Amino acid sequence: MANEVKRKIILHWNCRGLSEFPEVIRLHGSHIQEIYLKWNKLTTLPSWIMELFNVTNLYMYGNLIKQLPTEFGEMSQLTVLDLSANKLEQVPVCIGNLSNLKSLLLNDNLIERLPAELSQLSNLEILSLSGNQIVALPEWTGSLPRLKELYVDNNKLKELPNRLTMAAELAMISACSNRLRYLPLNGFLSAPCIRFDANEYLNYVSYPLLFQLLSRLQMTAIHDRAALAFGCFKTHYNTNVLNTNIKLYIEMKGLYETNDDVIIELPRQLLRVHEAHENVTCSLWELALRKVYTERYKHTLDVSPTNVTILYKPLSKNIKPDFTWSSMNYALYSLLTNGPASICVNSQCQQPIFTEAWIIIGISRHAESMITIALCCSKSCATAFATCSNTTIKLHWHSIN
Ligand SMILES: [Zn+2]
Known part of the structure; x- marks a missing residue:
């Protein structure tokens, strides 16, 4: 192992049944730049990991990590961090100190909320949080100045932050399989691709957003609403929702295939x-x-x-x-x-x-x-x-x- 560490810049130690971060990297690996430890059995990272000054990419997909040592926040040279498919119930706040981070992948954990510390990640371009338990995304996600791609599929989101409409560089929002009741009504400054299939309670779009979505499809009209998103725009509404948002009852007069009238919910800003x-x-x-x-x-x-x-x-x-x-x-x-x-x-x-x-x-x-x-x-x-x-x-x- 020591010889391998000495010879390499990129370590591929996936699927090795490791339950601890190998100390041999500390002894011989100060020059290592990328570490792949996917599909091992690590439950945390050692505090000495901060001594690996040259590591920019760290791939820990598919371990059993529940927490990280505070010292991890001192790895400010990190640009890619993949902690997907672990056991995180909370996002370690020390990640907020990784000021050069461009990609943060936290898919398939048990995360319910994002700590405010992540709003300091001013170089973050890709934030991937799919397959968690997140109920609400903080508005500051729309203020991450470099954010280009946001993946939040398979969570429990009821809405997307309105501030995302003002994000300058956002090119992709993927929010399929959530509990969205509406999308932001205003047009998006960066005209991103927005994926929102399988939000069954989402039953309308705004006039500006409709034309932004259509222009993405390079169409001026659609006959089948599934072209915009599959599994949305049904006419039912979950009446068990307890919130203060304005709800409007719309008389459909049989315009849809079903005769059901429709309830829509407006964004909470509207009073x-x-x-x-x-x-x-x-x-x-x-x-x-x-x-x-x-x-x-x-x-x-x-x-x-x-x-x-x-x-x-x-x-x-x-x-x-x-x-x-x-x-x-x-x-x-x-x-x-x-x-x-x-x-x-x-x-x-x-x-x-x-x-x-x-x-x-x-x-x-x-x-x-x-x-x-x-x-x-x-x-x-x-x-x-x-x-x-x-x-x-x-x-x-x-x-x-
Ligand atoms: Zn006016």
């Missing part, structure tokens, strides 16, 4: 919704959010069946300190940093919408078999949008909260 013709005044809270946001960001969304154009940028370079959070304004801080629930779909307007909207629910000519919703910032925008988008069958609805 009040109105029918397109409802003449009410918008809350001061909502108006203030829109004003504060548009003073700091240019965020626009232009949707047409052939093209979705999104622009998002801070208006000033030194805006960093202006959203600071304290217990006083945490709600304000989190709404502003997580981004608007939607941009008003009236292309002449493009105001951000945070908590209150006029909503148009219908069946679009571009996706005849599924419910599409569009949010407007005011009654006049809703009227204007409803008039110009004469391609939609509008559906009647009422709130059931």
